[in-house]
Amino acid sequence: MSINCIIIEDEPLALKRIKQYVEKISYLNLLESFDNGFEAIGFLKKQRVDLLFLDIKMDELTGIQLLESLERKPYVIITTAYSEYALKGYELNVTDYLLKPFGAERFIQAVEKVFFRINRTTNDDRDFCFVKSDYRIEKVFFNEILFIEGMKDYRCIQTSTRKILTSQTFYDLEMDLPKSKFCRVHKSYIVTLNKIDLIERNRIRVKDSYIPISETYKENFYKQIGFGSDGKVATKI
Numbered sequence: 001m002s003i004n005c006i007i008i009e010d011e012p013l014a015l016k017r018i019k020q021y022v023e024k025i026s027y028l029n030l031l032e033s034f035d036n037g038f039e040a041i042g043f044l045k046k047q048r049v050d051l052l053f054l055d056i057k058m059d060e061l062t063g064i065q066l067l068e069s070l071e072r073k074p075y076v077i078i079t080t081a082y083s084e085y086a087l088k089g090y091e092l093n094v095t096d097y098l099l100k101p102f103g104a105e106r107f108i109q110a111v112e113k114v115f116f117r118i119n120r121t122t123n124d125d126r127d128f129c130f131v132k133s134d135y136r137i138e139k140v141f142f143n144e145i146l147f148i149e150g151m152k153d154y155r156c157i158q159t160s161t162r163k164i165l166t167s168q169t170f171y172d173l174e175m176d177l178p179k180s181k182f183c184r185v186h187k188s189y190i191v192t193l194n195k196i197d198l199i200e201r202n203r204i205r206v207k208d209s210y211i212p213i214s215e216t217y218k219e220n221f222y223k224q225i226g227f228g229s230d231g232k233v234a235t236k237i
Helices: 012-023 037-046 063-069 083-091 104-119 170-176 215-224
Strands: 003-008 028-034 051-054 075-080 096-099 128-133 136-141 145-151 154-159 163-166 182-186 189-192 198-200 203-206 209-212
Touching: 003 012, 003 037, 003 104, 012 028, 012 104, 028 037, 037 063, 051 063, 063 075, 063 083, 075 083, 075 104, 083 096, 096 104, 128 163, 128 170, 145 170, 145 209, 170 182, 170 189, 182 209, 182 215, 189 203, 189 209
Parallel strands: 003 028, 003 051, 051 075, 075 096
Antiparallel strands: 128 136, 145 154, 145 189, 154 163, 182 189, 198 203, 203 209
């Protein structure tokens, strides 16, 4: 399997080194490289990209600003000489954070994380996942989950019979949930589609709970349930 990637880096020597590393890894397919974020954003809107190698300190548009502007983010590996942005990077769900100068071994470790996550099984035939909760790993059946809610440093998995608190990120949970059955509808919520009772005024009712639909996830959610972004039945041509 090939992973399509781009490099966004304004230091010529660093760009050359990253290109050399990419060319040595058979499953990486370099589509393009950019020395500024604005050109990269235009490319991302037209081309499917699986992975960004992204510098932080760039003129006009920083790497963090670029990430914050993207509604749907590819996998991201930060490449920078500045350690102080690490926390912000992980808040934006970057896969890894490489501090310059980094060697080939550290680069390979980072891209292997992406390879593993892309290839991790999210099989719709599987009817459960495992969730880390405190010092336990709990088995949770998909058909028991009503919705998942973000609570500061934790995610609360609300099932039909119990609540499970986990420190796993929304990103990691989404990787384990079949996309045909679950949908992210807000930065703080994932819903189980077949548990939805009612949708009204951009709110979802699941039993006695009301869940907001944010603008960021609105279009994708309505498409997934067969409606346009305005809530009207989608017309297939």
